[in-house]
Amino acid sequence: MIHPSAVIDKQAVIGENPDIGAYAVIEKGARLGDGIVISPYVHIKGNTEIGDNTYIGSGAVIGGGAQMLGVKENNGRITIGKNNIIREYVTVNSSSSPEKETVIGDNNFLMAFSHVAHDCSLGNNVVICNGTLVAGHVEIQDKAFISGNVVVHQFVRIGRLAMIGGLSRVNQDIPPFMMVVGDSTVRSINLVGLKRAGFSNEEIIKVKKAFKLLYASKLTVKGALDRLKEIDSKYVKEIIDFVSASKRGISGPMRGTLMEKLFLDYPYF
Numbered sequence: 001m002i003h004p005s006a007v008i009d010k011q012a013v014i015g016e017n018p019d020i021g022a023y024a025v026i027e028k029g030a031r032l033g034d035g036i037v038i039s040p041y042v043h044i045k046g047n048t049e050i051g052d053n054t055y056i057g058s059g060a061v062i063g064g065g066a067q068m069l070g071v072k073e074n075n076g077r078i079t080i081g082k083n084n085i086i087r088e089y090v091t092v093n094s095s096s097s098p099e100k101e102t103v104i105g106d107n108n109f110l111m112a113f114s115h116v117a118h119d120c121s122l123g124n125n126v127v128i129c130n131g132t133l134v135a136g137h138v139e140i141q142d143k144a145f146i147s148g149n150v151v152v153h154q155f156v157r158i159g160r161l162a163m164i165g166g167l168s169r170v171n172q173d174i175p176p177f178m179m180v181v182g183d184s185t186v187r188s189i190n191l192v193g194l195k196r197a198g199f200s201n202e203e204i205i206k207v208k209k210a211f212k213l214l215y216a217s218k219l220t221v222k223g224a225l226d227r228l229k230e231i232d233s234k235y236v237k238e239i240i241d242f243v244s245a246s247k248r249g250i251s252g253p254m255r256g257t258l259m260e261k262l263f264l265d266y267p268y269f
Helices: 193-195 203-214 219-230 233-242 258-265
Strands: 048-050 061-064 078-079 092-093 100-103 178-180 185-189
Touching: 048 061, 061 078, 078 092, 078 258, 092 100, 185 193, 185 203, 203 219, 203 233, 219 233
Parallel strands: 048 078, 061 092, 078 100
Antiparallel strands: 178 185
């Protein structure tokens, strides 16, 4: 069903069985898959592709131009996969140039008022909670969970099955399977997430050992990586590969003094 007040450009492509609400705007060049739900007052910009069975809540703007001073026109691209839930007033920006692309995979959940900036790449089954701001060029890998009102610095990478607590500030990479709370501070492994993902007790023990070597020993990062290579685990190897590829450096361990904990690990005090 398409509401008669919806404004849809003749050169937009709409799949089968759409549900497009009142006063929605779909611009030239947009491509929408089958079974898509577009709530009232949604604005879909051109050069946007959205996969089957995706839900978009009221007031969301998908494909708006990159928020960069040097970008004069919105000629970027955005591709969103299948079965996503994008709630009310979410904004997802297109890429900063036609040669690049903002990508959101399948089965993701972007809660109300969250923002995904230009040139970002989200994997599958990612959750971004209310009010979280993800800056440009950020990579978020599969099944990462980002709680509410988190701010993520541009070019940061967030590893698979990482968990970020509410009100955190992230300005360095977060390795897979880790839990961050506060000011880019790794507190522990994401134990609940690993169990839900079907990790065996043996594999969880190996990931926890990797955490201790990286964050609870006095080893350098290079020294810790050398020790991690002694652990026979595909998940530990995933951590090694991620950390080795980091350009911003990885998020650090919890601070030691009370004052550091209060004013660095807890930016909301």
